[in-house]
Amino acid sequence: xxxxDLFCGCGGLSLGFMKAGFDVEAGFDFWDxxxxxxxxxxxHPVIKQDLMNVKEASEKIRSYxxxxxxxxxxxxDFSSAGKRNEDNGRGDLTVSYAKIISEVHPKWFVMENVExxxxxxxxxxxxxxxxxxxxxxxxxVLDASLCGVPQKRKRFVMIGCLGVDDGFMSSQLNGRLAKxxxxxxxxxxxxxxxRYYYRHPRSYxxxxxxxxxxxxxxxxxxxxxxxxxYELRPNDPVKSKAGIRPLTTKxxxxxxxxxxxxxxxxxxxxxxxxxxxxxxxxxxxYVAEAIKTYIESSEExxxxxRNKEIA
Numbered sequence: 001x002x003x004x005d006l007f008c009g010c011g012g013l014s015l016g017f018m019k020a021g022f023d024v025e026a027g028f029d030f031w032d033x034x035x036x037x038x039x040x041x042x043x044h045p046v047i048k049q050d051l052m053n054v055k056e057a058s059e060k061i062r063s064y065x066x067x068x069x070x071x072x073x074x075x076x077d078f079s080s081a082g083k084r085n086e087d088n089g090r091g092d093l094t095v096s097y098a099k100i101i102s103e104v105h106p107k108w109f110v111m112e113n114v115e116x117x118x119x120x121x122x123x124x125x126x127x128x129x130x131x132x133x134x135x136x137x138x139x140x141v142l143d144a145s146l147c148g149v150p151q152k153r154k155r156f157v158m159i160g161c162l163g164v165d166d167g168f169m170s171s172q173l174n175g176r177l178a179k180x181x182x183x184x185x186x187x188x189x190x191x192x193x194x195r196y197y198y199r200h201p202r203s204y205x206x207x208x209x210x211x212x213x214x215x216x217x218x219x220x221x222x223x224x225x226x227x228x229x230y231e232l233r234p235n236d237p238v239k240s241k242a243g244i245r246p247l248t249t250k251x252x253x254x255x256x257x258x259x260x261x262x263x264x265x266x267x268x269x270x271x272x273x274x275x276x277x278x279x280x281x282x283x284x285x286y287v288a289e290a291i292k293t294y295i296e297s298s299e300e301x302x303x304x305x306r307n308k309e310i311a
Contacts, residue, residue: 004064006051006071010037010274013070016284025064033266034274040263052096058103068108072279073097098126102133111158112279115141136164140173145181145215148282149257152215157287172290184212196238198246200224207235209244216255221276257282
């Protein structure tokens with residue numbers, strides 16, 4: 001199935017869908033530094049495009065004849081790490097994404113965002129556009145640590161397909177979750193030389209030190225060193241700060257399940273932000289595999305199988 005990735009960033013969604021066997025034809029974004037990283041790691045085109053310009057973007061996207069559009073419109077205006085004002089401007093990109101879907105009209109789309117988007121008017125507006133365009137919708141909140149990612153990261157996922165009923169693939173999305181969260185040590189094995197590490201808390205009432213024997217907290221777009229005056233919190237799983245360090249940029253990328261040889265470019269600040277903004281590769285793969293399972297079990301999938309047997 002031909003796929004186009006909007007707001008592709010450094011390529012977490014693209015890579016996850018490719019790993020599940022989908023053909024990603026192109027990526028679109030407007031962030032120069034992320035575009036350079038995407039170019040370095042993928043062979044298909046990546047196009048700089050202001051996706052607020054729905055008409056121009058739709059014309060360019062349509063030229064790739066996508067059967068599916070995937071994307072994660074920027075979520076900072078909805079995020080618990082941001083100011084939570086959906087009218088700051090970036091929230092409008094959620095509606096622009098829906099308008100592009102409506103204009104290009106692929107059979108499928110996938111939209112990924114933070115859990116808090118469920119409480120916004122922008123999501124209501126976007127869903128109205130999808131429904132008016134004829135899409136049946138399935139949506140849920142997935143915990144990445146139950147989807148092959150060593151990280152507690154809750155993400156809203158909406159899947160649309162033309163001509164089906166709402167909730168059409170809820171069982172495929174929610175029925176394959178792992179029985180227990182994946183820990184950092186589950187994922188890395190013996191690659192890490194640490195048992196504990198520092199992650200800067202948003203508030204000093206929270207702990208800042210974590211064990212590799214639990215899922216990582218959400219990877220954010222900043223990666224600060226442990227302050228010299230940091231005082232251990234009651235929930236910190238250590239008695240001493242000796243030897244405690246933050247995760248490296250490379251380690252943070254791997255917790256987002258990018259492969260070890262994935263190339264990140266640019267300033268450390270931009271690399272950290274790209275990694276924090278990215279969709280975990282294995283979460284994207286989990287969603288893509290759920291879609292494949294649904295297609296294979298549908299009448300369309302059965303017809304494809306029959307045709308292969310005849311051939």
